Amino acid sequence: xxxxxxxxxxxxxxxxxxxxxxxxxxxxxxxxxxxxxxxxxxxxxxxxxxxxxxxxxxxxxxxxxxxxxxxxxxxxxxxxxxxxxxxxxxxxxxxxxxxxxxxxxxxxxxxxxxxxxxxxxxxxxxxxxxxxxxxxxxxxxxxxxxxxxxxxxxxxxxxxxxxxxxxxxxxxxxxxxxxxxxxxxxxxxxxxxxxxxxxxxxxxxxxxxxxxxxxxxxxxxxxxxxxxxxxxxxxxxxxxxxxxxxxxxxxxxxxxxxxxxxxxxxxxxxxxxxxxxxxxxxxxxxxxxxxxxxxxxxxxxxxxxxxxxxxxxxxxxxxxxxxxxxxxxxxxxxxxxxxxxxxxxxxxxxxxxxxxxxxxxxxxxxxxxxxxxxxxxxxxxxxxxxxxxxxxxxxxxxxxxxxxxxxxxxxxxxxxxxxxxxxxxxxxxxxxxxxxxxxxxxxxxxxxxxxxxxxxxxxx
Numbered sequence: 001x002x003x004x005x006x007x008x009x010x011x012x013x014x015x016x017x018x019x020x021x022x023x024x025x026x027x028x029x030x031x032x033x034x035x036x037x038x039x040x041x042x043x044x045x046x047x048x049x050x051x052x053x054x055x056x057x058x059x060x061x062x063x064x065x066x067x068x069x070x071x072x073x074x075x076x077x078x079x080x081x082x083x084x085x086x087x088x089x090x091x092x093x094x095x096x097x098x099x100x101x102x103x104x105x106x107x108x109x110x111x112x113x114x115x116x117x118x119x120x121x122x123x124x125x126x127x128x129x130x131x132x133x134x135x136x137x138x139x140x141x142x143x144x145x146x147x148x149x150x151x152x153x154x155x156x157x158x159x160x161x162x163x164x165x166x167x168x169x170x171x172x173x174x175x176x177x178x179x180x181x182x183x184x185x186x187x188x189x190x191x192x193x194x195x196x197x198x199x200x201x202x203x204x205x206x207x208x209x210x211x212x213x214x215x216x217x218x219x220x221x222x223x224x225x226x227x228x229x230x231x232x233x234x235x236x237x238x239x240x241x242x243x244x245x246x247x248x249x250x251x252x253x254x255x256x257x258x259x260x261x262x263x264x265x266x267x268x269x270x271x272x273x274x275x276x277x278x279x280x281x282x283x284x285x286x287x288x289x290x291x292x293x294x295x296x297x298x299x300x301x302x303x304x305x306x307x308x309x310x311x312x313x314x315x316x317x318x319x320x321x322x323x324x325x326x327x328x329x330x331x332x333x334x335x336x337x338x339x340x341x342x343x344x345x346x347x348x349x350x351x352x353x354x355x356x357x358x359x360x361x362x363x364x365x366x367x368x369x370x371x372x373x374x375x376x377x378x379x380x381x382x383x384x385x386x387x388x389x390x391x392x393x394x395x396x397x398x399x400x401x402x403x404x405x406x407x408x409x410x411x412x413x414x415x416x417x418x419x420x421x422x423x424x425x426x427x428x429x430x431x432x433x434x435x436x437x438x439x440x441x442x443x444x445x446x447x448x449x450x451x452x453x454x455x456x457x458x459x460x
Contacts, residue, residue, distance in 0.1 A: 061305035067362035068183035069320030073384035074405040106333035109341035115395040122399025122408035126364040131182030138419030152187025154311035168308035173198030175315040179289035264307035277342040290318020295339035323373035357390025357425040390425035416448035424450040
């Protein structure tokens with residue numbers, strides 16, 4: 001925890017900071033290795049966040065919902081009714097609002113909104129690894145590891161497009177802490193360095209976001225202090241890890257001097273009826289070493305993109321169902337049905353659905369055959385994903401698997417194609433855009449093109 005002394009009576013340091021008045025900063029961290037921020041709330045007395053009805057500049061955003069653990073594709077979006085019982089499982093399909101498209105019975109609300117969704121049943125290119133890397137970057141973890149790794153979608157967007165507002169970070173990670181840390185990865189900055197990492201407002205620390213008796217005109221003191229801390233830490237780190245701290249200092253000051261981000265994170269300002277529509281996802285069950293089914297994270301994601309954030313990533317539930325697969329899906333699926341449907345309605349009501357692309361996916365699929373513990377094991381051969389909004393051509397299914405759900409038989413869709421599509425919704429052309437790595441070489445964001453069926457460039 002860092003105490004900053006401000007104006008007031010009492011002896012001052014040589015930099016003009018007083019011993020009496022103080023600001024406590026701690027808790028909220030911005031990026032890997034970044035300066036810790038916390039406590040920032042009463043600045044809203046001087047600078048209010050936009051009211052729900054206020055118009056804000058339009059921008060494109062992505063909400064990346066990672067279903068950590070590998071969700072069972074054949075129990076969610078690709079039911080196999082003609083397969084033997086040891087593969088088919090317990091669930092029945094239900095008809096959706098689009099004729100011919102059926103999904104699992106645990107999604108009755110989403111079934112009514114499937115015209116806003118595109119279901120991809122033939123996702124390929126997954127590695128057998130229990131982490132979020134491919135869902136955050138499109139690349140395997142080994143790619144460019146020697147120079148820091150591939151930047152995540154959020155980090156790349158932060159570098160290419162920057163913030164929409166100086167007081168709002170372009171990239172926010174809402175991934176909850178997990179006992180299996182790779183499932184809590186919001187997306188790393190990779191070779192871009194920590195200055196482009198995710199802003200992470202860790203849950204309990206939100207209670208400490210109080211900026212007591214401090215006016216905005218005194219924020220200049222903090223700029224001086226942040227600059228001093230930056231120089232100190234950089235000089236102390238001969239390896240250069242802190243080289244991004246100059247950027248951190250500027251970004252920290254921008255956040256401290258603004259309340260737009262803080263207002264977005266305060267769910268008490270939300271309409272109670274809207275909060276009720278999302279639900280809270282409790283009680284958290286089948287969580288073990290994974291993420292909670294925190295429905296309110298989806299509501300917070302909507303508030304963040306509305307405030308100006310370009311990319312929000314979050315981890316929802318723990319889908320590694322080696323045992324009790326069907327109980328897990330009934331619990332997690334029913335809760336996801338509620339909050340994801342509420343998000344669609346919320347974005348549509350606010351006129352934001354075409355500007356916000358939502359992706360729902362996991363690191364791989366699960367085995368066709370049900371094991372002796374009533375679970376399904378790891379299956380990287382094929383999986384499914386759902387894309388929502390973003391101005392895409394929704395209300396369709398892309399790809400298919402064989403009768404047993406073992407492999408793609410029609411239109412395999414690589415994970416990088418999905419990532420390229422997300423970049424496309426943000427207005428970034430992956431065929432032309434590169435990032436310069438530490439060796440000076442240009443690196444493409446991904447090697448695949450966007451999904452033509454979703455952006456209108458592919459027939460059939």
